[in-house]
Amino acid sequence: MNYRIVEIEAPSRDTAKYSILIIYTGGTLGMTHDEQGTLQPFDFGKIIEEMPVLRSLDLRLTVISFPQPIDSSNIRIDHWNQLAQIIERYYHQHDGFVVLHGTDTMAYSASALSFMLEGLCKPVVFTGAQLPFGTARSDANQNLVAALQIASAHHQEKPVIQEVAIYFDYFLFRGNRCKKVESVHFDAFESENYPPLAEAGISIDFDFNVLYRPLSKQHFKAYQIAPTQIALIKLFPGYDHTVMTHTLETPGLQAVLLETFGSGNAPTSQEFKTMLKKAIDQGVIVYNVSQCNGGRVLQGRYSTSKHLLDMGVLSGADITTEAALAKLQFLLSTESNSQQILAHLSTPLRGEMA
Numbered sequence: 001m002n003y004r005i006v007e008i009e010a011p012s013r014d015t016a017k018y019s020i021l022i023i024y025t026g027g028t029l030g031m032t033h034d035e036q037g038t039l040q041p042f043d044f045g046k047i048i049e050e051m052p053v054l055r056s057l058d059l060r061l062t063v064i065s066f067p068q069p070i071d072s073s074n075i076r077i078d079h080w081n082q083l084a085q086i087i088e089r090y091y092h093q094h095d096g097f098v099v100l101h102g103t104d105t106m107a108y109s110a111s112a113l114s115f116m117l118e119g120l121c122k123p124v125v126f127t128g129a130q131l132p133f134g135t136a137r138s139d140a141n142q143n144l145v146a147a148l149q150i151a152s153a154h155h156q157e158k159p160v161i162q163e164v165a166i167y168f169d170y171f172l173f174r175g176n177r178c179k180k181v182e183s184v185h186f187d188a189f190e191s192e193n194y195p196p197l198a199e200a201g202i203s204i205d206f207d208f209n210v211l212y213r214p215l216s217k218q219h220f221k222a223y224q225i226a227p228t229q230i231a232l233i234k235l236f237p238g239y240d241h242t243v244m245t246h247t248l249e250t251p252g253l254q255a256v257l258l259e260t261f262g263s264g265n266a267p268t269s270q271e272f273k274t275m276l277k278k279a280i281d282q283g284v285i286v287y288n289v290s291q292c293n294g295g296r297v298l299q300g301r302y303s304t305s306k307h308l309l310d311m312g313v314l315s316g317a318d319i320t321t322e323a324a325l326a327k328l329q330f331l332l333s334t335e336s337n338s339q340q341i342l343a344h345l346s347t348p349l350r351g352e353m354a
């Protein structure tokens, strides 16, 4: 792959203690308006010109750019695979990684990378912006500088963050606990079911009690994700039975992420039960996540979820839809034993569920 790599020439380049690799994928942060006034990702070379602040930090910074920066709505699994490959290739050369990414799908990508990077002992901090660099009142500078400071933060000679995280609007969140919840205001992300890892005020205050630590027996390994056949079905009153049946009968379907009501509830009609049971009997994994941002799936709490439990629907507990999809994609492409897949779906792999 033809990546562009630029070493940032800074006065402290030879003396700085820590080295950070910035991976530029695209997103609003690096966009500019075209003649029609539409935002488009712009040339990587210009990004450096727009970021004089990078030269003033006491860090050794290298920027690597996707050959074609993208709006994150165009992100695909091969981009995730490229990100994992880049981090694997440069893992020992840098102390931390900052991924510049569009906000639209950042929570999906951060979730995917959290699973793909096993035994990660260094920070991988995703960030972006709601307004491009160079725009008056842009949040890009603040987000990037804080993300770099977080990615280089050490405590007792070890990186403070040893997981995939998202930094946005003064908060650092666990990547696989986040959702994009806001498209206009600066506070684009929320992590309803897990506390922030850090808050940036005049200093960056980490909450050491909630940071993820990899299992000591795990060595760093970057996995790749393969194409999978997963359907996301969000229940709503008045759904059409035929439409849902067609989805569930898609040839080759491997898994369904079922977005249910409240604490994991769904219709109890015979036709709904028969349709879902048939899919499960044919080997389709059905994974239950709630449409609520906060709280958790508790199958069996109500009679409207007891039938799901009885027919073998798996509970996603308090996992987000974004993390659940990434987890399914990861497990279906890296694990061949179906019993292991089911077991992993019910237990946390990277702190993504309680």
Ligand code: ASP
Binding pocket: 026, 027, 028, 029, 070, 071, 072, 073, 101, 102, 103, 104, 105, 128, 129, 130
């Ligand atoms: N559409 C943009 C993207 O996700 C939005 C953003 O970066 O905030 O690439």
